[in-house]
Amino acid sequence: MSAIRFEIKLHSCNDRFNNPAVRSPLVVEVDLSGPRLANDLFFVLHDDTTGRTRLSSRLTGLGLAAAVLGELMLIGRVTVELTDGWVGLALVDAAPTGDTLTQTALDHIIAEPSHRFRIWLQFLARTAYTDVAARMTADGLLHPPRGRLSRRRAPVLANTAAWPGGRLNLAIQRRQPLNLQDGVLLGLLVATSGGQLVLWDQNPTYLSASTAALPAPLQELIAQTEAAVADSVISRR
Incomplete structure (x- = not known):
């Protein structure tokens, strides 16, 4: 198994990050040989035969943008940071990602580190599908x-194409805990409202527990995505 261990350091004062258990460095092991998070979300958000999108292009783009940031977080390149009351991204490791898509996103973040998290979501969402x-x-x-x-x-x-969604559905049906990446996948699926179309069992207790089990930076990734999706829906009305 090809894996990477990394530390995420949090610098925050809001309630989501105030738990001492998550404010200390987190050591996470991620399997780099498996499917990528954004690829899995792409499959889940599209028909597994025709490739037709299940959501609007705008919501799909936001979800995929969040998944790209999630990949950078899972491989220990960036984390979430609260600065002067707003949520942004903090560089953890500038080492090459070995992947053109995530490397391009990382290069943007390194070049312009002062942007808010929501700005990065909106920026990456413009081309995330493509x-x-x-x-x-x-x-x-x-x-x-x-x-x-x-x-x-x-x-x-x-x-x-059907396996990522099937994997989530089986875990929910059996009430099995998710691994780190699938926990983020489920959270982003629900945040984009795609869960209503894909999940067989809309179990709020399981969904909440799965998100709560994630490290604080990944919880914030999901929360920021959910807020961006809500803003997008409101702006379309």
Whole structure:
């Protein structure tokens, strides 16, 4: 198993981060050989046969942008930081990510570290669909789009596309705890409102417990995504 161990240091004073158990450095082990978070969310948010999106392009983009930031957090490159009352991103490790998509996002964060978390979500959301789909196509997970005007990319293997959602549903059905990455995947799925379309069992107790079990920075990632989605829905009315 290829894995990485990293520490996340929190510098915050709001309630979400005030628990002493999460304010101290967190040591997490992440399997780097498995599927990527943004790829899994892409599959869950699209039909596993046709590739048709289940949500609006705006909500899909926000969810995928959050997943890209989640990947950077899971590999120990950035974390969440509260500064002067607003939530931003703090650099943990500037080492190369080994992946063009996450490296590009990391380079932006390093170059402009003062932006709020929500700004990063909105910025990355503009191209998140195209960027994640391009990576998945290059990795042989998606077919190229049919026609010059089409954005839709069908999965190469329907079973592969269906597995992330199926994995979450089985865990919920059996009341099994999720690993770190799947906990974030579930949280982002619910934050984008995609859970209403994908999850067989809308179990609020399980969903809340899964999010509460995550390290504080990842809880904040989900909370910021949920808030950005709510703002997006309101602005469309």
